Amino acid sequence: MKLKFRIDTFQLYRTGIAIGIALLLGYIIIFFSKIPSDAASLWEGVRAGFDNANEAFKWFLLGPIVRWRGNEMLFNERGAIQWLNESVPIIITGLAVSIVFSAKQFNIGAEGQLFMGAVAATFVAVHFPAIPVLHPIVVILTAMVTGALWAVVPALMKAKLKASELVSSLMMNYVALYMGLFLIKTFIRDTKAGSLVSLPFAATAQLPFINERYRLHIGIVIAVVSAVVIWWILRRTTWGYQVRLIGDNINFAQYSGIATQSVVFQVQVASGAVAGMAGTLEMIGYYDRFLWLFSPGYGWDGIIIATLARNNPLFVLVAALFFSYIRVGAKIMGRNTDIAPEIVSILQAAIILLVTAEAFLSGLKQRSIEKRARKVEEALTGREVK
Amino acid sequence: MKEMHSDTGVSILEMRDIWKVYPNGVIANANVDIQVRKGEIHALLGENGAGKTTLMKILFGFEHPSSGKILYDGKEVAIASPHKAIAMGIGMVHQHFMLVPSLTVAENVLLGMEPKKGLSVGMAKAFEIVRQAGNQYGLSVPVEKKIEDISVGMRQRVEIIKTLVRGANLIILDEPTAVLTPQETVELFKALRILVDRGKTVIFITHKLNEVKQIADRITVLRKGHVVGTAEVKDMTQVEMSRMMVGRDVEMVIEKKPAVVGPELLCVKKLHYVREDKVAVLNGVSFSVRAGEILGIAGVEGNGQTELVQIITGLLSPSKGDIAVNEKVMRRLNPKTARKSGMSHIPSDRMVRGVALESTVEENVISDRYFKKPFSAYGIQSPRKITRFTKGLIDQFDIRVDSSKRSVKMLSGGNIQKVVVAREFTAGAKIIIADQPTRGIDVGASDFIRRQLVEERDQGVGVLLISADLTELLEVSDRILVLYRGEVVAHFDEVEGLTEETLGEYMLGIKRMSEDDLKGYSQETATDKEGMER
Incomplete structure (x- = not known):
């Protein structure tokens, strides 16, 4: 049975979705922690929460490569270099471990x-x-x-x-x-x-x-x-x-x-x-x-x-470049807002858990495999398959 | 009897439009419909890899179908686990028995449902329950003996009783005769008849046509995951059945020229092996394999074959005894030196040892020669040459795969075995140790492998063939030894005229040849023993 199926693409999607979920999680945590307790109304509080979380995420996601002068976006040379420098030791240890793994x-x-x-x-x-x-x-x-x-x-x-x-x-x-x-x-x-x-x-x-x-x-x-x-x-x-x-x-x-x-x-x-x-x-x-x-x-x-x-x-x-990026981003966020940069540990943990959890999205993969398998089967037998 | 069942035709089980797609994309079952009537022996016939076992695993709750419906006793059911299946009255006897060797028969049967006597298990009562259950169906078993002390045929009975005690009405037997001698098979069939006479229903998975003819009422034939058809056995000839199963006529006879025997290539001398649990598995086995012949080894599984092969191929060190290759005693025998000395090995456990599943076909066929030219030079691999070589093997051995870079786990069982065989047959070996080379693979692939073995022998290679398939042994071998409890109990220089029944008698230990008949093939003679003590 010939099945041209790129399982690697699936891994790529899976990792991407894991990262997306982790970021969302981080956003939600920041959002809730940034609702001011003395807000005039619930609505005001929620809006403040969103504003603060957006501000924090701006620093977090763009901070390592962008700096702002007024509303003008400039290349953040210092941040980018910090990003590259910080990635060096973890690239090396990542390589060392991948050899034994x-x-x-x-x-x-x-x-x-x-x-x-x-x-x-x-x-x-x-x-x-x-x-x-x-x-x-x-x-x-x-x-x-x-x-x-x-x-x-x-x-x-x-x-x-x-x-x-x-x-x-x-x-x-x-x-x-x-x-x-x-x-x-x-x-x-x-x-x-x-x-x-x-x-x-x-x-x-x-x-x-x-x-x-x-x-x-x-x-x-x-x-x-x-x-x-x-x-x-x-x-x-x-x-x-x-x-x-x-x-x-x-x-x-x-x-x-x-x-x-x-x-x-x-x-x-x-x-x-x-x-x-x-x-x-x-x-x-x-x-x-x-x-x-x-x-x-x-x-x-x-x-x-x-x-x-x-x-x-x-x-x-x-x-490694990705990890060092979100770490530097978290540090920059920490400097510019009052959110602890340690939040990045939560994101890391969520990503690793989701990526290593074999069952995460495996149903999706199984379904797509089944769909393809049936298509092949239809082509072979000429019979309609539900 | 038969008529009555088919006339009533009340179905106990219906499976409708069952699909099963495994995570590696293999379709094990496609659009499968099967209907089993109450009180019949229904044979599920098909080649290895046709999807029989998968279908039954779905029925027993081991696997979940991708889609499809199951009706049991007229009601639609979802079978989430074997637990559920057992509760519904479905029992299954697996190919590999699921028994605890160190416990008694009664303990195994009643495991998890022991009669209590205070805090302890009421042994006397347990024995009684099991004895009665057995007698009721003509399945007498030695209830007080430990599983490890009884024969394979007995163990199978224990498995059947296990399902009965748990209230099974529908009993699935997965290739029950694969491990049995001809004599034991007859006994099993008698017992199955009694079972259906008492109102039980049996599903019998097999790929052996003569058995179907003997025992089954109806058959459903599976091929490549699809149902080819369902029929009354009495309306079918064996030829018709085989055509349904394989999709073409199979020509099974292998033409063999007389053996042209050369010098002794492999010599096994008084091999002893004592396992970790102090059981002596091999007791002074001696034999030799000469160039240009196939020496077959018969024996019920577990009589020392596994250890014998592992010792010869250097995976295990013997407790005593020598292996000589080309008349040179191998001092440091390990897989590497064994291969260097010109030995190649088709292992019986191909998934464990024969291949690396995640690796590609290319990586699998060069595993013993990756360091040689043209596959690499100065420690650097030559991918293009490896690919070219692999493509050659794929053609030559008819491996069904769309790319040499496909990982082996995507292949069917027969094609995985062809990968193993392709590697081992092209290693330039003088001696081939073929351990169950056709176990669990389809007829086409089996036939191909047997022909290759004969061809190698005609080229002057010495072949040692270990097989549980007596038909295969008789068809391919030039000489046959029978191994029983780690000893050579029979030796036949001539295979012509030898029957499976005769082999069976020696395999069961009913008969054994005298020391004189065995010539050099027995364990040590008296003088040898003295020599060893000194």
């Missing part, structure tokens, strides 16, 4: 991997001989190697002891956080600074700028290139083929003669290496020293983004 393995250790990567990179950024061009490369490589090594621990435990990577990689995040902070505090703390930060990086460690005024660094270029390269590796190389086959059916991969255990190990380590550079790019691009006191959460964002992108590295790019 492609093999249907789990990595919730990206957070720890990027944290340790950044800590190790800090030492190199501060102390490595100040050779231009070479310096940032060495810093990034250090971060990647550290991230990979950090991923080796749960991967080895999985391969040798059959310990669930879910638990061990999660635990490694805490080890990374406290050990990392300890290392920074003990060996490389800037005692002249008021808070816990590292010594400033050597000037040569700085990533080149595309726009120096608002500090748009080439991290975004690295992220885009990484996405394309990882897509190519997964789609076009024999290694990527093994990874995807394992992800589809590990029993089949083993039966076919693929060394599944070793590929699974490699996947975890590769993912760790990618995750390792996530925080470092931001640090040597936008900032000039190590200044995290907490885990930045990019690893968790990576899981969300990889899920939303269905593990396709190119979609990771789109999903």
Whole structure:
């Protein structure tokens, strides 16, 4: 039975509808929270609610790329650059997670991997001989190697002891956080600074700028290139083929003669290496020293983004840019209205829930499949079908 | 008897204009109408993949129809779940039994409805209930024995009693004879007759024509999801039925040249395997496969075949014993080394191991050779060459698919198996391990695969064929071994003149050949045992 049916289009619609519903939800929440309690009449209150919600949504949806001078709309350069810069670490973690997800393995250790990567990179950024061009490369490589090594621990435990990577990689995040902070505090703390930060990086460690005024660094270029390269590796190389086959059916991969255990190990380590550079790019691009006191959460964002992108590295790019856009939008909204930018978390949660909920709109899909199937059947048998 | 039923013709069940479209777009049932009369044995006949099982799953509430009406006892009903179906008086015996192996027969039958005696289950009463229920319908079962200790035929009886105890009036049997030996089949048919004599109605799913002729009153034939027709069995010949089922005349005989046997390719030496639960599944199995012959292995499922194949193909390590390929004992046998040594493997569980469902046909046919030229060079795949190669296979093996980039889950069962076979037959193997290569696929595809096996053998390949289908074994094999409880109990050098009944006797353990007859095929002889102890 021939059925030309693009299920991917359906996924696209579904994601679009999920985003639409989430935005509507956000609008409704803002609307209700913005009805003034001292409104003269109910009608007045509702109108004020709408006005406020519209105002908030204007900032939220357009803020990152538009600024207003009077009624004139201008390109918001600062906002757009903030949007791109903020998307860099979550593109990278999204890629890292999508690599392991492609093999249907789990990595919730990206957070720890990027944290340790950044800590190790800090030492190199501060102390490595100040050779231009070479310096940032060495810093990034250090971060990647550290991230990979950090991923080796749960991967080895999985391969040798059959310990669930879910638990061990999660635990490694805490080890990374406290050990990392300890290392920074003990060996490389800037005692002249008021808070816990590292010594400033050597000037040569700085990533080149595309726009120096608002500090748009080439991290975004690295992220885009990484996405394309990882897509190519997964789609076009024999290694990527093994990874995807394992992800589809590990029993089949083993039966076919693929060394599944070793590929699974490699996947975890590769993912760790990618995750390792996530925080470092931001640090040597936008900032000039190590200044995290907490885990930045990019690893968790990576899981969300990889899920939303269905593990396709190119979609990771789109999903991460989308998330960073609504986050920047929420911040701008927060600055211009009195609505807490944290509302964006509600939207994120709603989108993820709807996109991952298999049954969401599946009836619609089933109906359209049935309709098509009947059409094919009619064409084949020449009989009218209800 | 028969006349009386057809004359009364009161229908217990009617299904009208049933449609079922699966989420992958496959139409399992289209415009299906079926009417079953009270007190008849109604055979639902059709090839594998014709939609018989789906239709019955809809009736039993396992699947929901896309559209259509069901009338039971004249009333329109909606069957939301098996629970509902059971409450209405419909029972189903599935192809794969749904029994708890570690519980007794009585416990299995009464699961969820045990007679209570204080807080504990009244065992004596339970035994009595089940014994009575069985005797009433001529189905005696050892109520106190555990399921794992009784034969497949017995287990099936337990399943039938299970439905009866739950008040079933309409009993659906899904290919009940597929797992039975000829002797057990006769017993089953006797029991079915008693059931209908006592007023029950039976729907019997099958694709075996001789069985229909033997047992059924009426048939409804399904083909590709459509009803081809309903008829009285007595008015039909087997040829007519087969034409309805397949849509053309099938020529089933495979022409076979005499085997030209070459050197020994695969040698299995005193293989033992003890499962995790300490059950010895293989007890010193030895045999060899030579170039240019097909060695068939017969046996009731669960007598060690699965483990034997897994050990030979490197998926499982034996407890004891050796596998030699080309007279070289394989030290580190795993799927990779097995394939390297020239073995290919058609697995019995094709959905679990034979294919990756979400992947494309292309990705599935290169899984054992993706790293070789021309499929890749320097670790980079060559998509165009892979596509060209796959298109060649699609033509050569007549795989019905509109694009080599279609994911395998969109294919029918027979075509999925052709994907597996296409890969394994083109691997350049010297030894082919074919484990149930035609199970659950349509006649056309089965015939094709059997012919391919014979052709490979004529090319000098050694074939090991494990099959539950005795007709197939007798038709294709050059020699046959019978496996019973992990031992080789019979060996036939000559297949000519061998009957299914004879094989059945050995498969059931009724007969076994003497050590002398078995020559090298038995478990260790006395001297071997001494040797091992030393």
